[in-house]
Amino acid sequence: QTSEEEINSFTVGSSAAFDTMNPLSSYMQATYEFFMLIYDPLVKYDENYEPIPGLAKDWDTSEDELTWTFNLQEGVKWHDGEPFTSDDVKYTYELMMDTGLGYMYSSYLTGITDIQCPDENTVVISTDFPKANMLMNSTPILPEHILSEIPDEELEIWANENPVGTGVYKFDSQGDNFVKVVVNEDYFGDIPEVDEYIFVSYDNIDSMAQSLMLGEIDGANNLNTAQYNQLMDDENVSVISGEEKGFMQVGVNCWTADESGGNPLLKEKGIRQAIELAINKQKIVDMAYNGHGTVGTTLINPGDYFHYEPTEAELRSYSIDKANDLLDSTGYVDSNGDGVRESSEGEPLEFELITIADNLEEVKSGQMIAADLAEVGIKVNNVTMDSGALYDQIIGGTYDMFIWGWGSDVDPTVITGVLTTDQIGGNNEPFFSNERYDELFLLQQQELDEEARREMVWEMQQIAYEEAPYIIIIYANNIQAIRSDRWTGFKQIPETGTYFFNLTDYNYLNIKPVE
Amino acid sequence: MKWILRIKKMKEFGKAVAKNKMALTGAVILGVFILVAIFGPILVPFSTMEFGAVEDMLQPPSGKYLLGTDDMGRDILANLIHGARISLLIGAVATLISMFIGTLVGILAGYFGKGLDNVLMRFTDFFLVIPWLPLMMVLAAILGTSLWNIIFVIGITGWAGTARVVRAQTMSIKERQFVERTVSIGAGNLHIMLRHILPNVFPLVFANTVLVAAVAIVSETTLSFLGLGDPTMASWGMMLHYAFEGGATAAGAYWYYLPPGICVVLVVLSFTLLGYAFDEILNPKLRGR
Amino acid sequence: MSNSNVVDIKDMKVHFDIKRSLSQDIIRKNKIILKAVDGVSFSIGRGEILSLVGESGSGKTTTGKAILQLAPLTEGSVDFLGEEVRQNDKAFMKKFRQEAQMIFQDPYQSLNPRNIVMDIVAEPLDVHGLVKTEAERLERVRQALEQAGMSPVEEYLYRYPHELSGGQRQRVVLASSMILEPTFVVADEPVSMLDASIRTGILRLLLELREKKDLAYLFITHDLSLAWLISDRIAIMYLGKIMEIGKPDLIIHRGIHPYTRALTAIMPQPGVNKRNDRVILPGETPSPIEELKGCKFNTRCPIAKDICKEIEPILEELESGHFVACHFAKEI
Amino acid sequence: MTRKIIARKLLYALLTILVVLVFNYILFRVLPGNPLSMMMRNPRATPETIAAVKEFYGLDQPWYLQFFTYFKNLIHGDLGISFVYKAPVAEVVAKKILPTVLMVGLAEIVAIVVGIFLGIIAAWKRGTKLDVATLSFSLVTYSVPTFWLGMILVVLFSVQMRLFPTSGMFTPGKNFITTFAMLKDLFRHLALPVLTMSLVLIGQYALTMRNTLIDVLSEDYITTARAKGFRERYILKKHALPNAMLPMITIIAINIGFVVAGAIQVETIFSWPGLGRLMYEALRARDYPLLQGVFLLVTLSVVLANVLADITYSYIDPRVKN
Amino acid sequence: MTLLEVKDLKTYFDTSKGLYKAVDGTSFDLDYGEALGLVGESGCGKTTCALSITRLLPKEGKIHGGEILFEKTDLVKLNDNEIRARRWKDVSIIFQGSMNALNPVMKVGDQIAEAVVFHEKVSRKEALKRAEELFELVEMPAKRINNYPHEFSGGMKQRAMIAMALACNPKVIIGDEPTTALDVMVQAQILNLLEKLRKELRMGLILITHDLSILAETCDKIAVMYAGKIVEIGTVDDIFMRTGHPYTQRLISCFPNVGKEKILPPAIEGVPPNLLEPIKGCSFYPRCHMGIPICLEIEPESRELGGKHFAACHRSGEVSHE
């Protein structure tokens, strides 16, 4: 038995909860973080989000770009000692494609038509169109020898109490609010220095910050801004406000159909644009988010390869005058002197803005937006509800405006797909529909030339920005911290990004104890 | 003549309250808060409630801001004063709802007895036994987090205790001879309930009111704290919610998380003191020397 | 005959089913019957005072209440001024409720502590809608209070019951009962809670009212000597039955029924010193829930024979107006 | 007699439970927001997946069918499957019972002992400074919102003094070498939740005890006992306390609902892995089956605690016993 | 030697409205085996008198003057411990309304035995045996000592109280309205019993009641109390035949005498004086039918009317001839 001191144990606290240990039914981001360590995908990301070998040691595509051949690492064993083979890959992909399980991963697999295993170490995947995101696929490969034992109908609720993967860390134990993984000495790649990672979920962020300061944990995710200031003063801790993929937006109901329950005035682009002009996004960033974020514009974060930055002419930065001019010119004036503009028919510019009650920043933002819009004669009534109720409103199209956020990933497909006509009734919350946008969406999926693909994605962002179904307020940061008195070797990913929860395992593999 | 008597009675009660140290303390504290709730917002201009400048965020107490500012740069004192109105309004209206339901159910069950009593009492038992906070949480989640929903939720979950005591009292009053005497002169049920039962259960309802009000205010605070309050209404509970969620404890912003809590404690304490004292005044056994 | 009587009750029975609640119904099926009044017949003439005497729980109050339809009749009938009392005849009941009144034992409990004297006394008027104006109401109240010996009236009108003494309270009760000018009053131990010193005042008032208004009383008491003093006839009750009924002197000095005799024997008599001959009945009265065969008194009767345990004696007229329910009435 | 009373109480409890069951069901059906909303926020979830999941949870059936299924399953002890944990509700809930019982039980014991003790002192020394002090303490703790008290204690004991950890039941992921080390860790974590919880309860128990005892001390049989020449202490112990304890039992039982409310707050603040926190999380995540399960368990235990108190009462109070 | 001598006893209550002179200069004495009846209307101070003798006054009540000589010891001067040792052993008291004077949660036998154990330092077993004997003495089945008070009827409770009062063979028993609220038949039984026991055990008995008529048969001596003072005291014959005070006379006439004519005596109008205020002259004057101007000025002294018959009236000689 080893004593406690000899082990390099690193504890990561996060304010997000874990759900199930079953990758087929889990949907919590916090859970993915350790799945990433326990299970390997075929291809991983490096710290620059370039594809690097995972279970596939190299890969190749055919001339017509419709067939992919993956050569697998040799001698890989599952944590239980069983050998890993190409059949496991085939099994995992087919299971997810057939059953729809593994919600978070299965859409990476769209376009795959056939999987062949010519030998134990080769997987050949055929697609029906050139699959642009083939290498941006983080689907974990699961052990066939274990899953095939479980009846199909029970796969979803399978507890997976003892996850078996091929990853660099093995599952060790699980407590009420923590999961512990220990290093896999038999791993086919390099063995990291940290012997075990403990992922702890906290209900209360303050407790987490306290624990960090007390040294009970070594790293923390999702701290709040007050703690940021506090931890800045703590020399033992390295705290960062890292950029994260995703944004917070005001969704505007622009559903043109008759059954829309939103205020019809919002169907008018001019009004949506005027609203954006009147919102002091910088102040929201500064006050509601305490400066931890950047003013938002388009669907993809700045710094991302695919980000489109609106031109000076396109940009609608905060300007009350411009907003007033725009409204005046479209014929909305305050004719009865009550401080609220009316349409020519006398319809007041009065909208409901729904925020999710337990999201403090968003509630604050909502209140600030209401105050901003009042300045230009648009009356906003703040309403709060919980996410479930808001979801109902969104699905039913019975709202005017709401505040919510999206997280995104490396591949632009997912986040741009949200505004396609296909997704109306699903993720397309503002009921936005634009033919050109839809067309571009399909094209970019099949474009393997990066530059060309970026052009398309840019145009999509341009359209979305011009039409303003989403008024993107902020790209918010994630505040994270690590006990730098004890650990070294970690870095922000990408350069202005975060330590953890950034889709790569770079830091987990490179953290070292301080000598 | 009659109203002179009524005033006289109220004066007597007032005297009893004034003599009872607990009641007096409670009445004074509550009185101050009620005055603040009524006149405070007039004295403190609302502009101080609006978001301040970025450099005003979470400032400690100073000459400019007596109790400092919150994380939105608002004056905490102004917030507190404004919150007094909301918290007390919630307390008052929710209590009224509770009292109305409780008294009605109690009197009906106690007076008519038998089947109606059984049905009403099973119903009351249910509300009495069911843990109030989870029930409120679920109801608040169902109805959504608006001020009136919160009031409604607190109101309809708080009446069971009152119904029980009113029922017991009604049953004992019903057996009193003056009720039987009234029956014997040919009076109907409504007459008896209004003229004889109600006035006699009233002191009890009154003493209960203050206790229910205390519970109502704590309930509001707790619901708000758990994120089930109305975030657009800056009640004390909501202030605490913002304070704790916004990391006021980590930031050491004691001026943010202490005052609303102290206000809640004081108001609840004043109600508790009054309730306890009323109990003593109305229950001769407990009466002091 | 019937028309000259104020009330006529025939074979009246009041049985209470003393477990009524839902759960009890489910748990135990057979009922528990309490026979509070178990077959009582008598009548009261105009201006007559009939005293009902018996120990606690013998059914005196229940009898009085049953006459006034305040307790449910299980069997038997009550005639009021020659007409049968029907609960569901609204018009008749309205008249009946005005004509027949009840005065309760406890003056401390019969007044609503939250009403002032004026409202208490006027309540019957309000209930029956008998006065139109406030002035008329005040006048009627004033009259009633004066009649009850509460003068000066102004001094009491606006008082609450707790500001009155026991005697004054009972007077207020009286005033309130008399304000409708009834013809029949059930007085249920109206003075037993009062101090001896104020007792006679109330009795005097009751008798005066009879003189003036030709009122008839059912006077319920457990005090035999008091019954003797004020009534025209005395009925002795035991366990829901009438044991003996007759003129006061007859009952007191020549009572026939062994129970009557036991009662008269223990009657405290002021100034009569230390009688050593008094017979005190052993044991206690059986519970009215128990099923008793034969004479209800047989468990305590000093002269009980076998027959008493088998057959229940009926109330028989020994001499004119003197009825006794005992198998050995003639022999005693 | 006792049997009859118990039977009646059980019957009433059964009725209450029935109301709870129906109410419970209805309540959770009218909650707004599709329970799958959290899952469906996942941009990658396809409509087919969603439909499949719905079918799996029976959410595609009409509500009355769902009700019958609910009832049928309930009888078999099947509370459904948690949306979040993807595991049978009974299992998820079962794991949380012990921590809650441990924390709440300990707090109750402390509160009952201390509360009763304070109540006795206050009543006994009525009108003295000691009474005033006890009374003030009780009234103040009675008035403090539980969560706020908890927060203040955290600031005091964890942030300022760094005496106790702020959350959880054990230091996460720690391997304990000895049982003693484990218990030590457990008690360090228990300290603040139990302190918070019992402080809130103490006030209430002390106030009730004081009132009851003052009531009892004015009874005639106490005068009789004095007339018998007994010492005051003896009278308190032998005559007053047994009579005063009877109402306390009822109060403690009725209080369980209040305790549950406190537990939710305390567990949420201290991240105590118990039922209260589970419930709060289930509510936020709209995990209907789980929420329903916890709610049911909690209400049932409150109903049963009341029945138990009634039964105990009927055994120890001779007036009810016979 | 007299057993008990009360001399000029003054017991006042300290109320919020002032000093309430409930007992104000009361004197009487009691011999071994003698029965004294104390009679008077409600509130005249009878109970206060009894409580003063046993020093069981509520804390607002205080003895402001006078002596209570019990076998020559002044009970007023004893400290708490000394008086406690004397209670029940020397003087025991049966309270008004024994319904509430027995501890409801204790077996009756235990309540009797604890007094025996306390005062006579015997074992509990012996004490219980004594309780059984006492039960037989008061004509109750011995095995019923194992019952709880609520299992007894009113009359039985009263008997149990008497048995309890006899537990330590007291020299004086005070019965404070031991039969009010009881049925006439039971009342007669209890009075008979008390009389029998008194004779057998040669105890002094003070019987308090407001019903003059029942005293005639039970007592040797009667003291009539009015507004905190004894206005007349004497043998039963003295009181009834040679009445020396108008109040006594009016009181007697309130009880109908079935041996005599049926006449309803005039009522005693008015109410007793307010004892908070000083009274000038005779306190009965406002209600007296024989009042003369001097009564308004000078408070009448207690005057001897022959033998041990005293009355406090300026016209005491003329009363019985009225």
Ligand SMILES: Nc1ncnc2c1ncn2[C@@H]1O[C@H](COP(=O)(O)OP(=O)(O)OP(=O)(O)O)[C@@H](O)[C@H]1O
């Ligand atoms: N409403 C009722 N329900 C059940 N039992 C009743 C009811 N009213 C009276 N009783 C019972 O009926 C019996 C007769 O009661 P009632 O009051 O008529 O006696 P009473 O002769 O007036 O006695 P008391 O002298 O004590 O007033 C008693 O045993 C009583 O308990």
Ligand SMILES: Nc1ncnc2c1ncn2[C@@H]1O[C@H](COP(=O)(O)OP(=O)(O)OP(=O)(O)O)[C@@H](O)[C@H]1O
């Ligand atoms: N604790 C007290 N405080 C103030 N006044 C009291 C107190 N106890 C009794 N009194 C008053 O003292 C007077 C005498 O009371 P006491 O009980 O001795 O009368 P009593 O003759 O026994 O009357 P009853 O026949 O009603 O029992 C009453 O007027 C009563 O109001």
Ligand SMILES: [Mg+2]
């Ligand atoms: Mg009666």
Ligand SMILES: [Mg+2]
């Ligand atoms: Mg008395």
